[in-house]
Amino acid sequence: MNTLIEKISAVNDLILQGKGLEAFDIYYHEDVIMQENDNEIFIGKEVNRKREEAFFAAITEFRCAKPLKVTVGEKTTMVEWMFDYTHKNLGCKNYTQVAVQEWQDGKIIKEKFYYGS
Numbered sequence: 001m002n003t004l005i006e007k008i009s010a011v012n013d014l015i016l017q018g019k020g021l022e023a024f025d026i027y028y029h030e031d032v033i034m035q036e037n038d039n040e041i042f043i044g045k046e047v048n049r050k051r052e053e054a055f056f057a058a059i060t061e062f063r064c065a066k067p068l069k070v071t072v073g074e075k076t077t078m079v080e081w082m083f084d085y086t087h088k089n090l091g092c093k094n095y096t097q098v099a100v101q102e103w104q105d106g107k108i109i110k111e112k113f114y115y116g117s
Contacts, residue, residue, distance in 0.1 A: 004103060005070070008077040011108075012067045024052055029107035036113045061086040068096065077101045 007027060014023035024045075034048045035041045042048050063084040071078040078101070084094045097115035101108045 004072045004077050021052060024049055027108055029104060029109040032108060033110045058088040059085050060088050075103050
């Protein structure tokens with residue numbers, strides 16, 4: 001699995017299997033930088049894993065996740081996702097989101113999520 005399309009497809013497949021944290025452990029760089037829209041930037045795998053754990057733990061009902069489009073460029077991938085779930089703190093969520101990943105050394109070094117409010 002050397003190409004970015006293979007790697008991002010593997011990430012997406014794990015997410016669809018309910019193994020988002022496993023995808024994070026395998027495919028994210030130790031120095032990963034993550035950001036939602038123009039909100040605060042979080043640096044480092046440990047900090048970001050804790051945020052991911054908290055997010056997944058607060059989902060009270062999961063209805064659907066589906067990658068709608070996948071784009072691959074030079075050291076960059078983008079996935080448009082459709083999500084439908086209920087979150088303990090955020091309530092019922094049904095929206096699309098674009099996740100942009102920058103890759104370094106075969107891992108995601110930077111990921112930014114774009115979505116409406």
